[in-house]
Amino acid sequence: MSTDAPRPADILKVEGLKKSFPVRRGFLQRTTGHVRAVDGVSLAIGRGKTLGLVGESGCGKSTLARMILKLLPSDEGRILFDGTDISAFTDARMKPLRRRIQIVFQDPYGSLNPRMSVGQILAEGLRTVGVRDRSAAAGETERLLSLVGLSARAVDRYPHEFSGGQRQRIGIARALSVGPSLVICDEPVSALDVSIQAQIINLLKDLQDRLDLSYLFITHDLNVVGYLCHRVAVMYRGRIVEEAPAEALFERPLHPYTHALLAAVPDIDAPRGIQAAARELPEEPAAPPAGCRFRPRCPEADERCDRFDGEWVRAGEDHRVRCWRAG
Numbered sequence: 001m002s003t004d005a006p007r008p009a010d011i012l013k014v015e016g017l018k019k020s021f022p023v024r025r026g027f028l029q030r031t032t033g034h035v036r037a038v039d040g041v042s043l044a045i046g047r048g049k050t051l052g053l054v055g056e057s058g059c060g061k062s063t064l065a066r067m068i069l070k071l072l073p074s075d076e077g078r079i080l081f082d083g084t085d086i087s088a089f090t091d092a093r094m095k096p097l098r099r100r101i102q103i104v105f106q107d108p109y110g111s112l113n114p115r116m117s118v119g120q121i122l123a124e125g126l127r128t129v130g131v132r133d134r135s136a137a138a139g140e141t142e143r144l145l146s147l148v149g150l151s152a153r154a155v156d157r158y159p160h161e162f163s164g165g166q167r168q169r170i171g172i173a174r175a176l177s178v179g180p181s182l183v184i185c186d187e188p189v190s191a192l193d194v195s196i197q198a199q200i201i202n203l204l205k206d207l208q209d210r211l212d213l214s215y216l217f218i219t220h221d222l223n224v225v226g227y228l229c230h231r232v233a234v235m236y237r238g239r240i241v242e243e244a245p246a247e248a249l250f251e252r253p254l255h256p257y258t259h260a261l262l263a264a265v266p267d268i269d270a271p272r273g274i275q276a277a278a279r280e281l282p283e284e285p286a287a288p289p290a291g292c293r294f295r296p297r298c299p300e301a302d303e304r305c306d307r308f309d310g311e312w313v314r315a316g317e318d319h320r321v322r323c324w325r326a327g
């Protein structure tokens with residue numbers, strides 16, 4: 001591509017992505033079926049924007065993230081990164097692109113090598129983008145630490161010497177060390193105290209503005225979604241069931257599942273987030289039913305839902321939902 005070719009508005013576009021895993025049971029570990037972890041997901045993330053991905057445990061969020069990062073091959077579908085179809089890219093072809101898509105994990109402690117100092121952790125990333133010279137690396141390390149709000153003295157210290165929030169800052173600095181365009185944040189604040197969560201969210205927002213980063217922000221906490229995300233996609237059993245600009249989703253949630261998720265949010269003292277709301281729904285059946293997948297748990301279901309095939313219903317500007325009632 002020539003350098004003056006127009007850049008696509010979306011940094012990431014995913015089309016019809018699918019992944020299923022074999023379910024093995026018993027002593028012989030025979031394959032007894034498949035779980036459709038990601039079942040035809042399409043979404044897009046605008047340059048410099050944040051897409052929130054919310055849904056209860058096991059709905060396929062991390063599987064989707066791993067496919068986008070090309071850590072896990074997809075069964076079907078396309079992944080376009082900055083206009084390039086990377087779906088079929090081999091490791092060798094992915095190499096120059098790897099640095100442009102980074103991930104920040106939920107548990108910074110588990111994902112930082114305890115035997116490496118912060119300086120060594122960051123130097124590793126810097127080397128992959130060609131910063132080898134000692135003094136250049138030292139300067140870059142200092143810049144990264146200051147970007148994430150850590151003192152330059154952190155450089156000689158080890159992960160265990162930091163608090164959870166500070167460790168998450170190190171995880172973010174590591175992601176930034178290679179100069180990414182897209183950062184996938186997989187529950188980056190779920191393991192932190194509420195007061196610390198806000199600091200990390202503020203940091204992410206600030207970094208987005210300064211570095212023009214795009215985020216895929218995976219979370220259970222809808223409070224976080226409202227503050228940080230421009231758009232929100234709600235995922236249920238491997239599928240996106242509602243997608244809208246964040247404001248529209250909060251003002252006019254349309255899918256009964258989104259309602260259930262939002263029901264837990266208003267009272268500050270109530271347990272927060274989706275997990276709490278989801279517990280109030282009946283349990284998910286082992287196999288998805290015919291018709292709408294959410295039907296067995298839906299408080300509003302009737303016989304029309306058996307015939308509804310989960311197609312998208314347009315509910316307004318940029319707002320779509322897989323529920324016939326929204327039509």
Ligand SMILES: Nc1ncnc2c1ncn2[C@@H]1O[C@H](COP(=O)(O)OP(=O)(O)OP(=O)(O)O)[C@@H](O)[C@H]1O
Pocket residue numbers: 021022035037055056057058059060061062063064
């Ligand atoms: N490597 C694997 N082998 C078999 N099944 C898997 C594998 N990875 C994920 N799964 C299954 O795929 C489904 C989706 O899992 P995934 O980890 O993507 O969910 P999640 O939305 O990230 O959940 P959580 O909120 O708990 O992190 C689950 O049923 C999970 O058990």
Ligand SMILES: [Mg+2]
Pocket residue numbers: 061062063186
């Ligand atoms: Mg996950």
